[in-house]
Amino acid sequence: MSQPYVNNNPNATPDEIAIGEFLNGKAQSGELPEVIRVEGAAEIPGSRSADYRFIHPDGSQTSADLIQPQTRRIRSLGQNIIEKSNQAETVVVELGAGESSLIGVDEALSMAESVINTPDCGVRRVIVVKDGQIIVDVSR
Numbered sequence: 001m002s003q004p005y006v007n008n009n010p011n012a013t014p015d016e017i018a019i020g021e022f023l024n025g026k027a028q029s030g031e032l033p034e035v036i037r038v039e040g041a042a043e044i045p046g047s048r049s050a051d052y053r054f055i056h057p058d059g060s061q062t063s064a065d066l067i068q069p070q071t072r073r074i075r076s077l078g079q080n081i082i083e084k085s086n087q088a089e090t091v092v093v094e095l096g097a098g099e100s101s102l103i104g105v106d107e108a109l110s111m112a113e114s115v116i117n118t119p120d121c122g123v124r125r126v127i128v129v130k131d132g133q134i135i136v137d138v139s140r
Contacts, residue, residue, distance in 0.1 A: 002028045007040035009051070016040065016051050019066055019094055019129065023052065026134060032127075033137070038064075050088035064090035064127075070098030074111045077103075081115045085122030090139075091115075095130040105135050112138040 005024040007017055017040065024038040032038075037055040041063065050063035065088035069077050077100075081091045093112075095103050112126035116138050128136035 003037060005038065005040070008042040009040045011043060012040050012051070015068060015094070016066055019092060020052055022129070022132070023064075023092065023127075027054070031134065052090075052092070054090060062090060062124075063088040064092055064125075066092045066094065068094045068097050069100040072099035072102045074103070074107055078111045078115050081111075081123055081126060082118055082121050089123065090125040090127065091123050093126065093128045095128060095135075101130075103130075108136045109138070112136050116140045 005021040007020060020038055020040050023032060026032040027035040027038050034056055035054045036057050039053045039055065041050050041053045043049050050065040052064040053061045054064050055061050065084050067080060067084070069080070071077065077093070081093065084091050095101060095108065108128040112128060115121060115123055115126050125139035126136065127134060
């Protein structure tokens, strides 16, 4: 039985909620490996907090944050993801706004692998969503 998306952040944007619902559906249908549920994360006052909590089969949780770039510049996007290192272990990139809609699977995969292979980067997983599909899911 699937569980509805739970949003614990009253300040979440409509886009954050929509992607959270999408990811929760993917997790519960087995299309988001190692994740059984996704919840909206409560904000932590005075701290940069992630948008989501990924709940794993063993009950543990990891943090995930959403980025919605407007640019096609892969290097800039990769740097923005790396800068999330202190905020989230997983970064979800939703392509489609502005020129980011021009980024293809190969470019997205190359960028995600580059981030994951960056020494001392705290981001351990990059998920790229485009046109309602997970097109890249890379982790270390």
